[in-house]
Amino acid sequence: MSVEDAKREAAARAVALVEDGMRLGLGTGSTAKHFVALLGERVRGGLSVIGVPTSERTRAQAEAEGIPLSDLDATPQLDLTVDGADEIDEDLRLIKGGGGALLREKIVAAASARMIVIADDSKRVAVLGRFPLPIEVVPFGLGATKLAVRDAAAGAGCRGDLRLRRQADSSLFVTDGGHYIVDAAFGAIPDPEDLSRALLAVPGVVDHGLFIGLATAAIVASPHGISTYGDLTKTRMVPRS
């Protein structure tokens, strides 16, 4: 099975969990793209759902698939978000943001009673940090913010190159929210919770790609088949209106 087949398998397992009437968070990335395409097929077959996209890219795809869309103003509580990840550890802690959508992805996941991660098995790690941690920062004060990020991370036992993300044409990558991304090559992150707190305390940091306590389950596909981690039916408390 190719990696692409594995991603589609994981997405297909997640689509099978979608029920009529659900309010869905729609993730971003190449694995989530399979989920949105398969969801579109079910919608065209009569399934009634509402989707909240986590990026403009996913919004465009979901619109083209004919999936009815909403946002978190009109639909502030979601039943299920399905999204990919760059890394998943044994406690279902994640690194996300390789596609640059981490802020909306985290806001949508936090508004969801369930977040199911879909991935191929290359994303499973014992310790987070092989994938450079994306950190979303405001453009103003970038130089000072980078220094403060470096010091905050060092206090949490993390050191490494901080690289401003650029696109293939070498122009700066700008998120849907108008921010920049600093990719932090820390290597193994000894205490993700500590690093998360330290980064969020830096003025100029909008958010980072550590997702802690958000994923309720993961569906991971390998050439040998599908494995699930956590409880696919488990829900989290979300803020109530």
Ligand SMILES: O=C(CO)[C@H](O)[C@H](O)COP(=O)(O)O
């Ligand atoms: O966090 C993300 C986008 O911001 C993606 O979910 C993550 O990068 C995984 O992407 P892919 O499914 O293409 O491997």
